[in-house]
Amino acid sequence: MITETSETILSVKDLTANVDNTPILKGMNLEIKAGEIHAIMGPNGSGKSTFSKVLAGHPDYEVTGGEVTYLGQNLLELDPEERARSGVFLAFQYPLEIPGVSNLDFLRVAYNSKRKHAGLEELDAFDFDDLVEQKLEIVKMDASFLNRSVNEGFSGGEKKRNEILQMAVLEPKLAILDETDSGLDIDALRIVANGVNQLSTPDNAMLIITHYQRLLEYIVPDYVHVMANGRIIRTGGKELALELEERGYDWVLEAEAVAS
Amino acid sequence: MSIQVSPANLEFSKPVSSAAQARAAYLTKLLHLAQSTVAETSELQALRDHAALRVQEQTFPSTRDEEWRFTDLSDLLAVELAAAERSAVTPDAIARFVLPDTARLVFVNGFYAPELSDLGTFPARLTVGNLSSASDQQLQTYLGQQSGAEEVFTALNTAGLSDAGFVFAAKNLVVDRPIHLLFVSTASQPVLIQPRCLVVAEPNSSLTVIEDHISLGESVYFTNSVAEIWLADNAQITHTRIQRDSQSAFHIGKTAVSQARSSRYTCTAVSFGARLSRHNLNIYQTGEQTETALNGLTVLKGEQVGDTHSSIALSKPYGTSRQVHKCIIDDRAHGIFNGKVFVPKAAQLTDAGQLNRTLLLSPKARVDTKPQLEIVADNVKCTHGATVGQLETDELFYLQSRGIDASSARKLLVYAFAYEILSQIPLESLRQSLTSQL
Ligand SMILES: Nc1ncnc2c1ncn2[C@@H]1O[C@H](COP(=O)(O)OP(=O)(O)OP(=O)(O)O)[C@@H](O)[C@H]1O
Ligand SMILES: [Mg+2]
Numbered sequence: 001m002i003t004e005t006s007e008t009i010l011s012v013k014d015l016t017a018n019v020d021n022t023p024i025l026k027g028m029n030l031e032i033k034a035g036e037i038h039a040i041m042g043p044n045g046s047g048k049s050t051f052s053k054v055l056a057g058h059p060d061y062e063v064t065g066g067e068v069t070y071l072g073q074n075l076l077e078l079d080p081e082e083r084a085r086s087g088v089f090l091a092f093q094y095p096l097e098i099p100g101v102s103n104l105d106f107l108r109v110a111y112n113s114k115r116k117h118a119g120l121e122e123l124d125a126f127d128f129d130d131l132v133e134q135k136l137e138i139v140k141m142d143a144s145f146l147n148r149s150v151n152e153g154f155s156g157g158e159k160k161r162n163e164i165l166q167m168a169v170l171e172p173k174l175a176i177l178d179e180t181d182s183g184l185d186i187d188a189l190r191i192v193a194n195g196v197n198q199l200s201t202p203d204n205a206m207l208i209i210t211h212y213q214r215l216l217e218y219i220v221p222d223y224v225h226v227m228a229n230g231r232i233i234r235t236g237g238k239e240l241a242l243e244l245e246e247r248g249y250d251w252v253l254e255a256e257a258v259a260s
Numbered sequence: 261m262s263i264q265v266s267p268a269n270l271e272f273s274k275p276v277s278s279a280a281q282a283r284a285a286y287l288t289k290l291l292h293l294a295q296s297t298v299a300e301t302s303e304l305q306a307l308r309d310h311a312a313l314r315v316q317e318q319t320f321p322s323t324r325d326e327e328w329r330f331t332d333l334s335d336l337l338a339v340e341l342a343a344a345e346r347s348a349v350t351p352d353a354i355a356r357f358v359l360p361d362t363a364r365l366v367f368v369n370g371f372y373a374p375e376l377s378d379l380g381t382f383p384a385r386l387t388v389g390n391l392s393s394a395s396d397q398q399l400q401t402y403l404g405q406q407s408g409a410e411e412v413f414t415a416l417n418t419a420g421l422s423d424a425g426f427v428f429a430a431k432n433l434v435v436d437r438p439i440h441l442l443f444v445s446t447a448s449q450p451v452l453i454q455p456r457c458l459v460v461a462e463p464n465s466s467l468t469v470i471e472d473h474i475s476l477g478e479s480v481y482f483t484n485s486v487a488e489i490w491l492a493d494n495a496q497i498t499h500t501r502i503q504r505d506s507q508s509a510f511h512i513g514k515t516a517v518s519q520a521r522s523s524r525y526t527c528t529a530v531s532f533g534a535r536l537s538r539h540n541l542n543i544y545q546t547g548e549q550t551e552t553a554l555n556g557l558t559v560l561k562g563e564q565v566g567d568t569h570s571s572i573a574l575s576k577p578y579g580t581s582r583q584v585h586k587c588i589i590d591d592r593a594h595g596i597f598n599g600k601v602f603v604p605k606a607a608q609l610t611d612a613g614q615l616n617r618t619l620l621l622s623p624k625a626r627v628d629t630k631p632q633l634e635i636v637a638d639n640v641k642c643t644h645g646a647t648v649g650q651l652e653t654d655e656l657f658y659l660q661s662r663g664i665d666a667s668s669a670r671k672l673l674v675y676a677f678a679y680e681i682l683s684q685i686p687l688e689s690l691r692q693s694l695t696s697q698l
Contacts, residue, residue: 053657056657056661057657057660057661058653058657059653059657060653079660079665079666080657080660080661081660081661081663081664081665081666081669083661084660084661084662084663085663089661090661092658092661095658096654096655096658098655098658098659098672098673098676099676099679099680100675100676100678100679100680100682100683101672101675101676101679106662109664109668110662110663110664113662113663113664113665114663117663149676149679166662170662170663
């Protein structure tokens with residue numbers, strides 16, 4: 001349930017950012033409240049991943065203007081790890097491999113760093129095993145993945161599923177999923193979408209970047225934004241995704257050109 | 261000895277530089293030190309005398325020698341060395357280096373320490389001990405007989421040879437229990453320490469050997485070690501070599517391996533210690549269808565210099581070699597890797613692969629790497645590659661985005677880089693203790 005009084009989780013105002021001195025984000029505006037699911041669609045190269053990385057604090061992206069407020073605090077002044085510990089989670093478009101570090105150890109270190117931040121006691125290996133077991137169920141992942149090195153030798157789809165497992169363990173307040181659906185087969189898509197829906201609560205929010213309306217049949221967004229050339233140029237409800245699927249982006253881009 | 265110089269050459273000859281004189285004097289001093297620790301009479305005297313002559317014929321290397329171009333020994337020349345002495349070491353002092361479920365052979369400053377060794381019970385046809393447990397025939401066949409014995413530091417070791425670790429597996433004997441050769445250095449003043457071991461695997465036998473150079477303090481000393489390893493037909497040796505000498509020490513180590521037909525040799529060499537270290541790893545494949553696997557990891561920080569010079573001589577058909585050497589270099593440290601592979605005409609249908617990967621952790625860290633493939637045979641597969649990189653921002657960011665702080669993320673990624681090599685170490689406890697040193 002979204003109500004007028006729902007807490008604002010993320011507020012982005014006139015955000016601009018550069019990569020290698022090239023402006024990529026050119027005035028992003030977005031407001032996300034607790035319980036909401038937002039989708040961002042848009043042509044390749046429009047800046048969707050850039051936006052997600054700026055929110056998560058990637059050091060290569062230089063914020064040149066604007067504000068990002070997360071739960072009332074200035075998100076931009078936090079280190080990436082502080083953002084993560086306070087509940088920002090980015091599921092990567094291209095998850096990285098970490099040979100030699102078991103998936104289970106990695107999850108535990110990440111989970112405990114968040115608990116420590118919250119002033120809670122770290123969970124020992126046994127209690128953590130129990131917790132992970134439940135989370136595996138959410139993404140229907142086999143326990144054998146826990147003993148393998150993080151993402152090493154995982155198929156594209158397995159890596160994406162592993163991202164959602166991390167999300168399930170970390171229980172973020174704001175989850176940003178960057179093309180988590182690409183590379184998933186039809187069954188995996190359903191499982192992952194189902195997992196994401198289970199993780200969606202009235203207290204948290206999701207920002208879902210995707211090229212395909214298909215995902216949005218499973219994870220129904222409250223808002224669909226179209227991003228082009230570093231800005232959001234149109235916002236609509238879930239029916240906008242359908243329209244984009246049918247008509248492509250040209251008509252939105254043209255309408256935007258006429259308007260400005 | 262007088263040197264005759266013909267008048268024609270005279271105008272080109274320069275006076276011997278004072279630096280060269282200092283090197284010559286130092287080598288003479290080293291030879292005297294080596295010889296001074298030798299027991300009075302011994303059946304090894306002829307071997308030692310021969311080696312002493314080899315030393316005298318040579319010069320102490322300088323950076324003008326191609327093989328020592330990047331590894332400058334002049335800091336060693338400034339160290340006034342004394343002869344190594346026996347030293348009483350308590351079991352407590354070495355307790356943290358003791359590996360469970362192994363047979364242990366301990367040498368302190370190059371001298372056998374039976375009171376610290378623990379050989380356990382072994383099959384009768386396995387010999388583990390010092391040279392007194394070797395037969396005359398075994399000594400004559402194997403000791404000091406490897407190719408490259410005339411190389412200056414190897415000859416220096418032999419010139420002072422009076423004892424060594426000795427492991428001998430008789431025909432068809434498969435030994436599961438690893439044998440830990442623990443070479444302990446403890447010196448109150450700078451000394452020359454010359455550890456040595458001889459490992460022989462007869463036909464169809466199999467051994468796991470851990471050669472471990474450790475230090476009980478941070479003192480200055482010079483370790484000049486030699487390991488001679490022999491694999492007969494179809495024998496197998498898994499060799500782990502750990503160099504964790506004092507950060508003030510100098511370490512020059514030779515591993516010479518002779519591999520007969522269908523034998524399989526694996527070396528995992530991990531080097532953390534010494535202000536200056538050099539590992540000369542020489543493989544001689546002498547029979548058909550031999551397999552060699554070399555894994556190397558050198559971890560350097562501060563002002564350390566760490567050099568690995570390997571050579572693999574494939575000489576018969578169907579030989580294979582796989583080499584992965586990794587360097588992790590921080591601060592102002594300097595890594596050197598030189599990997600030679602020889603494939604002569606007779607070595608047809610061989611397959612040699614070499615990969616050198618370096619991770620530079622600071623802008624002042626440096627590596628010099630050189631693959632040197634000399635391939636004459638035409639029907640062979642040889643590959644080599646070298647990469648030099650830094651920790652990727654994207655990788656660090658991935659970990660940080662999961663709440664892991666920057667410094668832990670760095671450590672985790674360094675560990676991930678080293679893992680490919682460390683995971684080859686056959687003993688869990690050793691793997692863990694080395695990992696914690698990263
Ligand atoms: N590190 C970088 N260096 C240079 N240019 C970059 C860098 N990262 C992103 N860009 C550029 O920024 C623009 C936006 O890239 P971004 O990855 O954000 O697009 P996207 O909307 O996520 O595209 P896609 O749908 O293909 O994933 C692109 O033109 C890209 O080439
Ligand atoms: Mg993208």
